[in-house]
Amino acid sequence: MRVSAARNDEGRDGETVHGSVYTRHARHVTLKDVAELAGVSVSTVSLVMNDKKDARIAVKTQERVHRAIHELQYRPNALAQNLVTGSSKFIGLVTDSIATTPFAGQIIHGAQDRAWKQGYVLLIVNTEGNESIERQAIRMFLEYKVHGILYSTWYHHEITLPESLKDMNTVLVNCYADDENLTSVVPDEFNGGRTAANMLLGQGHRRVAFVNTTVESPARAGRLAGYRHALSERGIEEDPSLIFAAEPTQEGGRTVAESICASGATGVCCHNDRVAMGLYDALRNRGISVPSDISVVGFDDQEVIAAHMLPPLSTVALPHYELGASGVDAVLSRPVNTGDHRILISCPAVYRASVAMQGNAR
Amino acid sequence: MRVSAARNDEGRDGETVHGSVYTRHARHVTLKDVAELAGVSVSTVSLVMNDKKDARIAVKTQERVHRAIHELQYRPNALAQNLVTGSSKFIGLVTDSIATTPFAGQIIHGAQDRAWKQGYVLLIVNTEGNESIERQAIRMFLEYKVHGILYSTWYHHEITLPESLKDMNTVLVNCYADDENLTSVVPDEFNGGRTAANMLLGQGHRRVAFVNTTVESPARAGRLAGYRHALSERGIEEDPSLIFAAEPTQEGGRTVAESICASGATGVCCHNDRVAMGLYDALRNRGISVPSDISVVGFDDQEVIAAHMLPPLSTVALPHYELGASGVDAVLSRPVNTGDHRILISCPAVYRASVAMQGNAR
Secondary structure (H helix, E strand, O other), X not given: OOOOOOXXXXXXXXXXXXXXXXXXXXXXXXXXXXXXXXXXXXXXXXXXXXXXXXXXXXXXXXXXXXXXXXHHOOOOOXXXXXXXXXXXXXXXXXXXXXXXOOOOHHHHHHHHHHHHHOOXXXXXXXXXXXXXXXXXXHHHHHHOOOOEEEEEEEEEEEOOOOHHHOOEOEEEEEEEOOOOOOEEEEEOHHHHHHHHHHXXXXXXXXXXXXXXXXXXXXHHHXXXXXXXXXXXXXXXXXXXXXEEEEOOOHHHHHHHHHHHHHHOOXXXXXXXXXXXXXXXXXXXXXXXXXXXXXXXEOOEOOOOOHHHOOOOOEEEEOXXXXXXXXXXXXXXXXXXXXXXXXXXXXXXXXXXXXXOOHHHOO | OOOOOOOOOOOOXXXXXXXXXXXXXOOOOOHHHHHHXXXXXXXXXHHHHOOOHHHOOOHHHHHHHHHHHHHHOOOXXXXXXXXXXXXXXXXXXXXXXXOOOOOOHHHHHHHXXXXXXXXXXXXXXXXXXXXXXHHXXXXXXXXXXXXEEEEEEEEEEEOOOOHXXXXXXXXXEEEEOOXXXXXXXXXXXXXXXXXXXXXXXXXXXXXXXXXXXXXXXXXXXXXXXXXXXXXXXXXXXXXXXXXXXXXXXXXXXXXXXXXXXXXXXXXXXXXXXXXXXXXXXXXXXXXOOXXXXXXXXXXXXXXXXXXXXXXXXXXXXXXHHHHHHHHHHHHHXXXXXXXXXXXXXXXXXXXXXXXXXXXXXX
């Protein structure tokens, strides 16, 4: 913490300044202190500090200002800097509930890391889907002159962009809108579904069940299309009796277990890790072993679950960290309108122990 | 978004202002516009807007300024406001990894909700334990004149406070330091352990096992003390052979299962829900039913796990939301030094289906 020992004429040293962060002996060196020591006006100091070439300030004056800055150990006030430059080092992140949704918190992690590396700080507002909070958040971001805004949702779906964001440097993360001018960064669901299917097909499985979610979403349509594509790539005809629908929870996985067992599938692609966890429970209660009796693949690579199941779950990762990081890249680079603003982030395979070669499956 | 239609003499309307959030037709009304319309100086407008009573500005002048503000639909610039008032509406949140740790994200949720209600915005920096990032974050918070700082960790433990935070309005959340001047908001581990034990003792169990963590922490010491206290409150002598230690993961729960079965316990308090999940797996593999053969209580009430296990897990909730909310309260109220700065947040019982009356247990 920078403390001025040079001057004490304002009587603030050692005092508690109410409503401020400085509780003991803080007194910041101000622009005025620098100006006085350098014998110039405050605005001259400001011009020198902001390196305004066209201001034509004598080199000697500039040197005097820099000396005073050094002598007083003056640290520019970020808020003042923002006022001068007309923009800030803030990026706003509006989320519906990702700050509080277990696995999607990695979107924040990725956005934060990337922003920080570029010298930006994230301002995060979690709206819990409340439109009034959302409006206030966006107004606040405007007031703080954010460089741009990431608008993110905890699961991948179409949204209606708030009116107030339409004129701004906005990037959608994990969601998209019917607006060709908007860049969205979303998971590549199609290739994710294809990857999941290939984790089983690649081990010799031919009867691969697919447990889809009952929730309408790009994940539901995209992953199924990817699964179908993987089958057709290997010349396997799709068997509609191997396609199931279930709630995307452990309960959903348990509900669908009996039908899967009856279908003669040797491997199952689950909509997510939670469905796989419920399926594990139900299979174990029936005395059916994973993977020796049936192979299981999840989706999400959800922390605290996937790696710790018995056996550890082979799955496909949702690239939340990358979604956040790429969202920041897009906000900072402001890509030119190319007519295609969907940036797809791939969903990689995570190999663990829940898939056996088909020779070992029943 | 506020757009000035009245003036276009700076040639910025309709342009893309590079590096700014305004990409289409934005031009903000400035303090200078207000001053010109009101026929006063910029500093007079500023004084009126900040309601400086001692500035003695004629009522008529004040009215003129307010009329101009209304006419131009001027919206105060938050950054400028902060400069004038010497403090900001920011609260800084430094976390090691709670933004990205599944369940502790609720700390952010609680802090955010509470801050927002008080008109404050959280600036969040996630350091992942990196001291360099931590130093930069704290410097940045200083530059942005945050009102105060929450320093939070993803699990409850003792920390060494960074030197630069010692002079600031800092509140520790989910952690504590050896400094009597610091307020910490932490979970009440002792009563949490007592609650867990009572969930079994209250159902007639007398042989209650306690699976502690191998990780040194207030949770380890506090919950065990609470368990012991609950036993002694009911006149039950402690049996050291019922105290186990395990890694605080599913793997830990599976490892300890055999010893628990051999101990003759009719109920088990697990260090956390993940241990309970592993124990479930191992018990099921042995043909032992929860809760008819043995009752199980978790800790954490971890989302996506506890409520969705088979059977749903009775547990004790870690009050992350309340920790965050109370942390903001403490930062805003700056409680007087009372000599005791530990604010304990209680851990409530969550009743589900993994505890049976002891008459039904083996």
